[in-house]
Amino acid sequence: MARYVAHRLLLLVPVLLGVAFVTFLTLHLTPGDPAQIMLGERATPEAVAALRERLGLDRPFATQFLRYLGRLATGDLGRSIQTNNEVLGELGLKFPATIELALFAMGVAIVLGVAAGALSASRPATLWDYLGTIGSTVGIAMPVFWLGLLLMLLFSALLGWLPFSGRLSPASDLQRVTHFYLLDSLLTGNLRAFGDSLRHLLLPGLTLATVPTAFIARMTRAALLEALGGEYIRTARAKGLSEPVVLLRHALRNALVPVLTITGLQFGTLLGGAVLTESIFAWPGLGRLTVDAIFARDYPLVQGCLLLFALTFVLLNLLTDLLYVRADPRIRYRPEPA
Amino acid sequence: MSRSTPRLWRRFRRNRGGVVGLLLLMALLAAAPLAPVLAPHGPADQDLLERLARPSPRHPLGTDDLGRDLLSRILYGARVSLLVGVVGVGIALSIGVPVGALAGFAGGRLDQLLMRAMDVLLSFPAFLLAVAIVGIAGPSLQNALLAIGVIGIPTYARLVRATVLVVKAEPYVEAAHALGAGTGRVLVRHVLPNCAGPLLVQATLGMGTAILEVAGLSFLGLGAQPPTPEWGAMLSSGRAWVLTAPWLLLWPGLAILLAVLGFTLVGDGLRDALASAQ
Secondary structure (H helix, E strand, C coil): CHHHHHHHHHHHHHHHHHHHHHHHHHHHHCCCCHHHHHHCCCCCHHHHHHHHHHHCCCCCHHHHHHHHHHHHHCCCCCECCCCCCEHHHHHHHHHHHHHHHHHHHHHHHHHHHHHHHHHHHHCCCCHHHHHHHHHHHHHHHCCHHHHHHHHHHHHHHHCCCCCCCCCCCCCCCCCCCCCCHHHHHHHCCCHHHHHHHHHHHHHHHHHHHHHHHHHHHHHHHHHHHHHHCCHHHHHHHHCCCCHHHHHHHHHHHHHHHHHHHHHHHHHHHHHHHHHHHHHHCCCCCHHHHHHHHHHCCCHHHHHHHHHHHHHHHHHHHHHHHHHHHHHCCCCCCCCCCC | CCCCHHHHHHHHHCCHHHHHHHHHHHHHHHHHHHHHHHCCCCCCCCCHHHCCCCCCCCCCCCECCCCCEHHHHHHHHHHHHHHHHHHHHHHHHHHHHHHHHHHHHHCHHHHHHHHHHHHHHHCCCHHHHHHHHHHHHCCCHHHHHHHHHHHHHHHHHHHHHHHHHHHHCCHHHHHHHHCCCCHHHHHHHHHHHHHHHHHHHHHHHHHHHHHHHHHHHHHCCCCCCCCCCCHHHHHHHHHHHCCCCCHHHHHHHHHHHHHHHHHHHHHHHHHHHHHHHC
8 A cells, every 4th residue: 555655646746747837837828928917007117027037037938947846846836926925825824714615515515415325326216316316417517606696695695594704703712723713613612613613614615515415416326226236235135134234334335436436526626616615705715815816916826826726636636546445445556567 | 320310319318307408408509599589688788777677577587787688688698608618618629639539549658748738637626727727818708718628628638549549459440551541531430430429428518517617717707708798797797786686696597507407418318328329
């Protein structure tokens, strides 16, 4: 296993180089001179020239890229044009908010998706099955930004049950430790803040969870139906095992690999969807930071966001692959002969 | 392919979801060219005395903050969405198919290089990459289409490459080569027919995704710009009036959902029909 992990990490190197290249390239997609665009029409030529030099835009393309890589290797992502703060610091402040939201949404999606899929598969061609199938089909096609607005209209504006936006009420006395607010409130024993942050998390979390829930439910149903047709299921039933035990201990275990695969793929949907969800619910995370940085033409910050999103996505995918080995002992990874 | 089309249709017809999807797509396909006939008003006509008007016989779905008829804007929006689906997938196909074919036929280092490049594209959460591309190239419908096209490339490239690798090993293709058929001829005569089904399914699903993604980009202010009647942009500007005119939120979102659902259901139906036709 350790060798496999090392091998996979090694394989990440060319991909990450490519990711860095794409991130680097985005700056060159600007129509015109990035320095001029960042500083605006009224900037003095001296200021533009100074920024060009600071960004290294006055050097040859290859040199620029190598310098960019060199800086990345030392963890230097440059400074934000707006605030002049280190990009790395800005990202660090927002990252926990996005991870908290994404993990919450993924948790919801796995629980609801597997439950709905199992319910459908255990009662094929019944009302429950039809409802599940229709629900997951609509969920996959759902524009989440619309759903978010409707949920906000219903639960915040009309019913007044849940807060409109943000991560905490302004009056909250939560002490920040890790910047994962659910965790912080538990660590400091502040149950009121825990409830408060959970209430804030609910609507954006459910919105973001919609599409992954639908995909997981669909895959769980299909994989379980296939597993339930197996000979060992007949054996298990013949042994007199109860139906829930057959379903959960025998069939679900064998349906786990396809479900894991689709779950891993949904991390992309989650991270991409975070951009929209965070914008709607004013969730102070990386997605909203990206959009704000784009409109402020703060390119170093945009590049930093893009890089961090890609890195997170790549590592989550690796994690999913490693989970396969745990889920199915028959899968044995060995490095391919080069 | 052509000889099996009636059989494909017979199998497709039995799929209830697919038929519902087809009806939705037909509605979209009809609304786009017929918008000038069906719409009670022009998409940009302002009736300043009837701003944020409730649904009425004059404005069946109400009006927006500039007094523009919502039904008319939604009907005209079908044109934008159809364009988005076709052009977005068109760009992805026209780059993805050659890349996949080249990688599959060439093999070796070129194959490695091209497919690693595809891996890199897949290393970004797709929608986020589109946001970044459009954000930097400049917000516009045109750039949004380009971005959606780019993020769709790897799917088609992988599909075509996989087919090439299978077909290349077939004895009849070796025979065709021996008879002097060039790579181009093998591609058109043997590879494309073998992946036409999966490509068709993928392209249909891809059009739904493209509509969803461009609506999302427009919602963020990065896609279609005012006064274009695009559904995502309409939702975004309707947000300001959520309490006074909730219909501004309801209808554009429903239009997006139904259009995407149409493509998804037809795509799934086609996949099932093709699978059972094997």
